[in-house]
Amino acid sequence: METLTPPINFVDVIVDVPTMQTNQPYTYRVPAVFSKRIQVGMRVVVPFGKGDRLVQGFVVGTKQEAKTTYALKAVHDLMDLTPVLNKEALHLAQWMAGYTFSFTISCLQTMLPRVLRAKYGKQIVITGDKCTLPAEIRALFQTQTALDYYDERITPSMRAQLATLQRQGELAITYLVQDQAKVKTAIWIEPAVGKDKLTEIAQRLRKNAVNQRRLITAMLESMAGFWQKDVPIPAATFIQAEKHGWLTRVAKEVYRDPYRETNISASQPPQLTPDQLRAVQMITPTITDNQNQVFLLQGVTGSGKTEVYLQCIAQALMQGKTALMLVPEIALTPQMVQRVRARFGKQVAVLHSGLSDGEKYDEWRRIERHEAQVVVGVRSAIFAPLDNIGIIIIDEEHEASYKQEEMPRYHTCDVAKWRAAWHHCPLILGSATPSLETRARAQKGVYQGIAMPRRINGKGLPRVQLVDMRKEYKQSQEADFSRPMVQAIEQRLLKHEQVVLMLNRRGYSSFLMCRECGFVLKCPNCDISLTLHMDTNNMKCHYCGHIEDIPHFCPNCRSTKIRYYGTGTEKVQEELARLFPQARVLRMDVDTTRKKGAHERLLQKFGDQQADILLGTQMIAKGLDFPNVTLVGVLNADTALSLPNFRSSERTFQLLTQVSGRAGRADKEGLVIIQTYNPEHYAIQDASHQNYEQFYRTEMQIRRQMGYSPYYYSIKITVSAATEGAAAKRIYQLNDEVKQILSPQARLVGPSPQSILRIKKRYYFQLIIKYKKEPALDAFLQTLLQQSQNDERNGVRIIIDRDPINNI
DNA sequence: AGCACGCCGACT
């Protein structure tokens, strides 16, 4: 629709230069050719800096007049026909930048598919006479007039020559801003004549004109048109036919829809249990009344939370609104997607990390054009360009993956709350084991709690048996398998039932240690031990990827008694093969699931009963549901407990509770065996009784005593540098500065070296500020962010993380 | 980020 707004003469632009000094809008003049088309939220190309290098920018404001003392530069080009960011997105980015101590440009870019980010090029072009150039330089250009600035053939001496030629005006530097967004097209065939005419043409064809005959047949079958690639005849035949005037060929836009092939039968909403019905009845009025209410839907594993989500989404759709549902990466399985699609069909857009950049862009455009009303996706899907949102759902709310660990360090729940407030809609946080923060807010009435304590099938939770490994270890030296565990596995194998074994990998892996001198092989770049990989026969660093050979003798004392210690999935797999030679074992860990789709293939294989035992790391704890699994074994429950992190108890509890829910979900009785060295630890005790309430009470007391979240807010400042001294010096300096502005109520933890002091040849120190109310803190941190630019120059990196979730 | 300006060491 044509609007009657006057032409725009000036725009405010956020440029793609992620630094603190440039974290502000810059004003540009709009040339007449663009003044009628340019709009807020569009991407533009603008000259920036001394050399007028071209950079991408986002228009965040427009104005008729600009009164400045300096000359304004002009917008170089528009990158969009319509805005890629709406008013909501621009406000959200602004808020997020302030809240997470990030640059506005970083926030804007995180909200968009990666292909909308510009690719930059720098070229050397010939401006003078090519023939007068030195032969050596001319050779670089070959037949071209432009040369990539970073071309590998350019030697340092050539660089000097090029610089001189540039000064003489023979050469010039130009900048390119390339849009990576490509729309995929395919050729669409539409008959240009009627059925009668086609039949007539067919009759007049030569007998051996096989391809033409096939084409006419195809056209007669679908007069509405079809894709050229769907009919297996040469392209030349189509081109000939077009020349004859039988048909038209049009390049039409196609979406790279990864799910298009699968035919999904529609599903009907099932009868709800009383728990589910109550939940739906509590939530749906808030959709209708545009109430910005946050709910905590706390339902045990198997209580049917997903069905509640689906019915709430249906309610939103019925009112012409849209719905946004977030799930952790690991839970976004094809089955999960299938289930949502079965209910809502083509209205569903799916955003997950398995999609290519092009596919993500296509899904994004479907949402943006209102072709999809329901979005299911992982963390970044919280920015889906939905209008008129009626409900936002975050499933498995406690998952750590909802927090982004790089700039901008946002937590999905915070963004979700902001968007829910903007759209005046409810936000549902769902979990069987809510984070303490969320649960505490429900307790205080900030969120409305909804409990779903019963499983759909009416079954109780599986029986849980704890095995004290300290006693077991005295009995036998079989490091990984206790006798009760071995017996239980044997029984399942006999009955042809399946077993899931979980190895808690966090902070625990197989490393080499010399039994003579205690030497441990460590990464030369990072301060952690190298992990043994039997399949590739080498030692790997899990942080930086450093690889080296397995030593045959100790590099320290030259003893040959250098053996591996600890437990990796590979070692357990070998032990399983020895204990149960007849069992078919599937191993699922970071190494076997690296390839795209490998994760699903393994699960499919296990689901088809092509294996007896599924052995894996944490990733098997979530979202899998196999009716024939009657035993879940946790080999090492407590390795995460010893990590220097105040959330380690919470994590352990959540993980054990989740994995326990995997046993006996159908008609068969399930058993869970947990092997632990800390059987009396409350996290393990409470998990074994599936007692969230008990755990919550105990953990809250500890949090209060220790001054942790949710009783205190926290902000983590991390300093890293190439030398230990430089990092330490800066963090202590910051410690002194921050002390000046804090009230006596605030607490400081540290400064302390991080649990892994050195990562990728950099040393890390951190300082944690725990506080309830500190009026001066935010300004201090914003100033620090400004200063961090100078630190960066000196090789010192400063990271500010609000509500950190790791390494505390 | 990337470019220019500016003030100190070894070279045509």
Added chain:
DNA sequence: GTCGGCGTGCTC
């Protein structure tokens, strides 16, 4: 005397 080192400041 100059070329060039990278410290510092700025980019509409």
